[in-house]
Structure formats: C-alpha cells, structure tokens
Amino acid sequence: MPRRSSGSLPGKAEVKPLAKLRFIEVAKETRADFENLFEAPGGPKYCWCTAWRHLRSREHVQNDEMKRAMMALIEAGTPVGILAELEGKTVGWCSVAPRETYRKLSQQQDDSETGVWSIVCFYVPRALRGDGFASALLDAAIDHAFAKGADTIEAYPVDEASPSYRFMGFRDMFVARGFHETGMAGSRRHVMRLER
Template sequence: MARSAKSPASRKTPSSLDGLTFHPVDTSRWKDFERFFETPGAPKYCWCMAWRTHGTEARDFSSADRKAAMRSRVKDGVPVGILGYLDGEPVAWCSIAPRPTYRNNLGGPTVDGEKPERVWSLACFFVPRALRGQGMTPRLITAAVAHARKHGATVVEAYPVDAESPSYRFMGFVPVFTSAGFEEVGRAGSRRHVMRLSLR
C-alpha cells in the first residue's frame, strides 16, 4: 500500500473533494497512517496519543514512544480512527474510537444505563493546510459517525472549542458539530464543549 512519501495534499491546488474515501486505520493501513503523520506539518510529535496516554505512558513520552504506543494499539485491533483518501493517498485524519480507549479526563457525562463502550469519542482532526477551507471537516465527521455506527456505537461525542480558543483547536469548532446535528450537553474544562449525537 506504500506509495511515494509526498502526500497529494502538498501538491494539489484547491479543488473539489469528489472521490474522497475513508478507511479505518488497521494493520493493513498502518504504513499509510505512518507516512501521512510523517509528512511536513503533520502532528508526528503527538501521533494522536495526547488523549490516549495513561500511567507510565504519560511520563517522559517522546515522539518515538507515542508512535510505538499507537502502533501497538493498531496491532492489537484497538479502534483509533479513520483516514481520508484522495487518488489513493491519505490526506486527512480523524480520531474516532470508543470513549474507554481514551483517558478519563477527555470529558463527557456518565449516563445511567448507557454502556461506555457504545459511546464513541471524536477527539481530533488533522487536515493539511492545502486542503483546508474546502469542507473536509464536515465530511470527516460524517464518515466518523458512520464508522462508529457500523461498529455498534449508540452515541458519538465530541469536544470542540469556540473559534477564538487559543488551544484545543485540533478538536474542531462548535458550529461544524452543531451543523452536523450534535447537541451541547456540558463542558470539559474551561474551553471544550461536550457535544453529543444520538445514533439510536
């Protein structure tokens, strides 16, 4: 599945996203995920482990450690998220997985009778600069919700911020989730809004 190291996002001019497809990251997609996260500007310092580290993982955790931890999760079959593809190349990322696979302080309410593993958390996005402003995030949300539903989720939860927020911007902005049908149910910390979409 490996191709050239340069993502199409770095060479495309703004255009339609027709042909965009989405696939969950599993062992067959690891090389794509690795290559995408190692392109210039991608969050290879994090490897989308910011909300996943716990215990000893959270102490002195280097980029290489985070990559190894993510790879271990993928190898073990733990859901971690989806990649968006154009022309067969990965061009966007969305972290979507059962809430118990993240740290407890991610946020979200405890609801009587609700099975925690059926609540899936949409925790972050990464879209290269060349493809921003073209409606990629709403498409990622739609694909993430479909992926969660397919795997038994009854709720998708997100933790976006206001547009002027100085931090957590990688978690998305409130209006795009409102437009996707999510409803605010509370706050997580001082900046993050907890928003939910029922799939029942």
C-alpha cells in the same frame, strides 16, 4: 510543466471535489498510510494522536514512545480512527473510537455507560485546510461509529476563537450535524452528543 512527485499532496488549485474522498479505517493493513501521513512534513508526529490515549506515563514522553504506543493499539486491533484519501494519497485523519479506549475526557463522563464512541481529533495538512475536509471527515466519522455499533457519539469541540484544542474541531461543525451540548470539559471544550 514538471510532474508532481508521487509523495506530495495535491495543492489547493488541484483539489478534486470532496465527493472523490475515500475514507478507510486505520488497521494493520492501512497502518503504513497512517504512518506516512503523520511523518509527512508538517504532520503531527509530535503527538501521534496520543493526547487522550491511555499511556503508562505522560511525563517526558518522547515522539518515538508515542508512536510505539499508537502502533501497539493498531497491532492489537483497537479502533483508533479513520483516514481520508484523495487520488491514492492520504490527506486527513480523524480519531474516532470507543470512549473507553481514551482516558477520561470530561468530569461528567459516566464510565458505566456503554455504546459511546468519541471523536477527539482532526488533522488535515495545512495546504488542504479551508476546503471542507474536516467537515467531510466528521461526516465519515459519524457514519463509521454508527456502522461499528455506537449508540451515542460524543465530541469535545471548541469555539472558533479558542486559542487551544482546535484539533478537536469547532462547535458549529457539530451543531450543524445535530449534536447537542451536554456540558463543558474544562473552560474551552464543549461536550456534545449525537444519538442514533
């Protein structure tokens, strides 16, 4: 049987139990893992998870500019999110950070409120979807935000039938963890909160 190259992800048949997942914060020391995940075939290098980040301009921003913006945040020590690792390979991402590090996420947002962290994005490679990785990432993101001092976690998921914003997660996944809805952001995104 041919050996799998060290750069490839485990296939569905080889996936180990979710209990073997390890979660790490994206920081200067783990930046290469973040880059490798985003630059892998099928990875989200088209956005570098900057859709909700503060950028100088949103007009005609190229991929390399988005990457530079995200790398600058990491270099400055700004929290940006967590990675999931399985058997030494990076297999997922969740953008979880203080809400003020993002641009305005809903019209009802009260910018004077402190201690709010936002979850705005999930990425799991296509070969690993449907096995609970996004739910495991959500659990780890909740733990991470509260460990870092969040009083409230806010998220903006959609219904499973939504044609867009699916990268923000599905509403039912958040409801199952005790999030309650406080309103809508646009016509598709539910604003949901979890307090400590």
